[in-house]
Amino acid sequence: xxxxxxxxxxxxxxxxxxxxxxxxxxxxPWIKVAPGRMDDIxxxxxxxxxxxxxxxxxxxxxxxxxxxxxxxxxxxxxxxNHKIVIKTEVTAENPHVRSVEAVWKTANWHERxxxxxxxxxxxxxxxxxxxxxxxxxxxxxxxxDYAVPEYYNGxxxxx
Amino acid sequence: MDVTVTDVDAGRRPVTVPxxxxxxxxxxxVINMGPQHPxxxxxxxxxxxxxxxxxxxxxxxxxxxxRCFEKHCEHMTNYQQxxxxxxRMDYVAAMSNELGYVIAVEKMLKIRVPDRVEYIRVIxxxxxxxxxxxxxxxxxxxxxxxxxxFLYCMRDxxxxxxxxxxxxxxxxxxxxxxxxxxxxxxxxxFQDKTRAFCTYFxxxxxxxxxxxxxxxxxxERTANVGVLPADVAVNYGVSGPVLRGSxxxxxxxxxxxxxxxxxxDFDIPAGKGLKGTVGDCWDRYMVRxxxxxxxxxxxxxxxxxxxxxxxxxxxxxxxxPEAGDVYVRTETPKGxxxxxxxxxxxxxxxxxxxxxxxxxxxxxxxxxxxxxxxxDVVAILGSIDIVLGEVDR
Numbered sequence: 001x002x003x004x005x006x007x008x009x010x011x012x013x014x015x016x017x018x019x020x021x022x023x024x025x026x027x028x029p030w031i032k033v034a035p036g037r038m039d040d041i042x043x044x045x046x047x048x049x050x051x052x053x054x055x056x057x058x059x060x061x062x063x064x065x066x067x068x069x070x071x072x073x074x075x076x077x078x079x080x081n082h083k084i085v086i087k088t089e090v091t092a093e094n095p096h097v098r099s100v101e102a103v104w105k106t107a108n109w110h111e112r113x114x115x116x117x118x119x120x121x122x123x124x125x126x127x128x129x130x131x132x133x134x135x136x137x138x139x140x141x142x143x144x145d146y147a148v149p150e151y152y153n154g155x156x157x158x159x
Numbered sequence: 160m161d162v163t164v165t166d167v168d169a170g171r172r173p174v175t176v177p178x179x180x181x182x183x184x185x186x187x188x189v190i191n192m193g194p195q196h197p198x199x200x201x202x203x204x205x206x207x208x209x210x211x212x213x214x215x216x217x218x219x220x221x222x223x224x225x226r227c228f229e230k231h232c233e234h235m236t237n238y239q240q241x242x243x244x245x246x247r248m249d250y251v252a253a254m255s256n257e258l259g260y261v262i263a264v265e266k267m268l269k270i271r272v273p274d275r276v277e278y279i280r281v282i283x284x285x286x287x288x289x290x291x292x293x294x295x296x297x298x299x300x301x302x303x304x305x306x307x308x309f310l311y312c313m314r315d316x317x318x319x320x321x322x323x324x325x326x327x328x329x330x331x332x333x334x335x336x337x338x339x340x341x342x343x344x345x346x347x348x349f350q351d352k353t354r355a356f357c358t359y360f361x362x363x364x365x366x367x368x369x370x371x372x373x374x375x376x377x378x379e380r381t382a383n384v385g386v387l388p389a390d391v392a393v394n395y396g397v398s399g400p401v402l403r404g405s406x407x408x409x410x411x412x413x414x415x416x417x418x419x420x421x422x423x424d425f426d427i428p429a430g431k432g433l434k435g436t437v438g439d440c441w442d443r444y445m446v447r448x449x450x451x452x453x454x455x456x457x458x459x460x461x462x463x464x465x466x467x468x469x470x471x472x473x474x475x476x477x478x479x480p481e482a483g484d485v486y487v488r489t490e491t492p493k494g495x496x497x498x499x500x501x502x503x504x505x506x507x508x509x510x511x512x513x514x515x516x517x518x519x520x521x522x523x524x525x526x527x528x529x530x531x532x533x534x535d536v537v538a539i540l541g542s543i544d545i546v547l548g549e550v551d552r
Contacts, residue, residue: 027266027485054393057488058497060512072499074486078393078409085486106396109522117229132222132551141227 001050001082003029009051013044028074030085035071038088039098039124045075045086046103052079056104061114063144067092069118073100090120092143099124117142187215190533194223198302198537201547203521205536212532217525221518224551232511238264238478239338241511246332248515248549252291254283254323255491257336260511262417263487263498264338267480275468276340277419282353282461283326283335284418284489285454286319289360291492292447292454295544299444300371302541303380308371315363322352339474353462357455364452372448381444382435385527385539389438395523398516399494400450401543404430404443411490418489423460425453440542447544450492479506493517493544513552517545 003023010031011018017037023029033041045053053075062070073086090097099122100107111122112131119140122128130137136153139146150157193204202223208216228248232241245260246253258280265272297312320330326345327335335342371377387397389405402409410427412420428449430442482504488497494516501510520543527539 026483056396057495058486058499058512058514060499060510062501062510072484074497074499081414104396105391105394105526106519106522109518130222132225134222142230144233 001080003031003084006051006084007031009048010041010044014041017041028083028085030072030087032087032089035088035090035097037098038071039100039103041086042073042100042103045084050080052077053084054078056100056106056110057083059100059107059110059114061118061120061142063118063142064089065144069095069120069143071097071114071120092119095120096123098122099128101125116140119143186210192536194220198540199547200298200541200545203545203547203550205524205540207533207536209533214528214531214533214536217528217536219521219524221521221547221550224547226552228552229511229513232508235507237506238480238508241508242337243332243334245513246334248513248552249291249491249493249496249517249546250331250548251294251546252287252492253331253333254280254287254335255291255489256496257333258284258418259487259489259491259496259498260500261336261338262489263485263500264478264480266487267483267485267500267502268338268475268478270339270473270475272339272473273468273470274419274466275344276470276473278461278465279341279345279470280336281418281420281423282458282465283323285457285461286323288454288492289451290316290319291544292451295447295492296367296371296444299541299544300377302537303377305371305374305377308367311363311367311370315360318356318359322349322356325349325352337471337474338478340472341470344470350462350465353458357459357462360455361452364448368448372445378434378441380538381440381542384435384440384535385531385542386436387438387523387527391526392438392523395519395526397494397520397523399490399492399520400443400446401494401520401523403428403446404542405438406430406432406442411488411495415488417487420457422464423457425456428453440538443542477506479504488514491516493546493549494520515549515552517543517547517549518552521545521550 007021017034019032021031045051055076057074057076060072062072064070068089069092070089076083111125114120115128116130116133188209190207190209192207193199194202204220206218207214228244231244235241242257245256248256293312293316297309300308324330327333327343387405389407392402392405406429408427408429413427428446430437434441480502482502484501486499488495496516497514499512503509528536
């Protein structure tokens with residue numbers, strides 16, 4: 001299935017939740033969707049036979065600067081051996097995306113990492129807490145405007 | 160002992176042990192394993208929720224080695240400087256890490272590297288696989304209680320490291336693959352030494368099988384333990400020997416070929432449940448042993464076909480990819496290592512996101528361990544073969 005067909009098919013199923021697509025001219029074709037219906041879209045992509053995206057290769061948090069954060073999903077289908085990239089964008093003030101943990105279990109840790117590093121909140125995630133940074137860490141290290149703290153728990157950090 | 164779990168997927172569940180019945184259920188207790196525990200292969204803390212001797216749930220705590228590799232990448236002055244950092248993720252198979260990264264950047268720059276470079280890279284990546292699997296097998300034996308195979312594995316590993324050291328001067332962290340080429344060409348006697356290694360190493364695999372793989376005690380400890388069904392494995396995104404141990408013949412070198420792997424003739428070993436159930440610890444272990452044989456096959460073919468040429472002719476003058484993003488995944492010894500590289504058109508990467516295979520495979524540990532005995536957790540964890548440098552980055 002080519003990316004343009006995927007886009008058309010998603011568009012007819014989800015309407016306004018599917019925003020735009022870049023089916024060719026790029027290294028990895030992508031489709032941009034609204035964050036609020038990500039879980040429904042993920043379930044549709046996994047369970048519809050034409051898509052059969054049974055494996056989530058990677059889920060990455062992104063900081064696009066200017067107050068915009070994002071989540072990028074790299075999907076692969078073992079059945080059809082095709083791939084697609086799903087992108088979604090949120091604002092830094094309201095960084096809420098529906099969790100896809102129930103669709104692909106592998107998203108559990110990936111989403112925790114995106115939360116840890118970017119502060120993106122995955123609604124519906126069963127256990128959303130920091131994974132790589134200490135639990136009491138303040139701020140989200142991979143955000144572009146992150147300032148390295150001078151103190152950690154009252155101790156001065158030597159550089 | 161026959162232990163079953165009602166549903167591996169759905170969190171904490173009552174465990175049914177045939178013959179014992181529910182009457183023996185005791186109060187749950189939480190035990191810490193790690194971060195300084197020899198079987199955790201580094202600094203990993205496992206929070207075991209146990210009911211007597213049976214594991215009800217595991218909560219892994221990671222991040223002890225976290226150094227925010229991805230943040231470092233964004234603060235480099237160019238793309239090339241990232242290479243030494245990727246070495247330090249899976250430090251027992253650094254060549255494989257470099258391969259994925261340089262392929263990703265070359266894809267963005269649309270560079271075609273000379274054939275000689277491709278061949279040397281494949282040989283080095285396969286050497287890395289042998290080294291990594293030798294460590295995995297050796298330490299796995301040690302986890303179970305067999306010390307001798309570890310010494311044999313380390314002995315054979317030295318032979319590979321000697322060849323690599325002669326090529327690029329380093330034994331563990333190489334910085335050998337550069338974007339568009341290699342840091343050094345191989346030495347004139349490289350082909351002879353590699354051939355000699357292959358001749359030396361093949362009988363050693365049989366020796367290892369006699370010593371460990373078909374050892375009755377080892378089979379007792381690993382067969383039918385930590386079974387991971389293929390569909391659960393796919394849903395958890397696990398890859399590499401862990402996925403193939405579950406019986407799925409999925410190897411990126413064949414299924415999503417990169418570099419020049421389509422030119423070689425080799426097989427993909429997969430778990431068949433020879434000693435127990437498909438997807439148990441023994442299957443995962445055996446996939447690694449068989450993969451070493453296949454790596455030797457690839458190396459032998461590559462050494463014969465190694466073309467002449469200059470390994471630095473395609474090095475780009477300046478590395479400034481067009482704005483855009485690419486996801487490249489390669490089959491490292493641990494599984495699918497992916498690099499999601501985003502460029503904004505400048506000389507510094509805008510974002511380098513790594514999909515570490517160990518991180519993803521480790522996330523499936525609770526699903527494999529529910530209903531197992533505490534001592535089996537050591538066997539299951541060892542069979543995943545994690546390197547914490549990569550899990551935590």
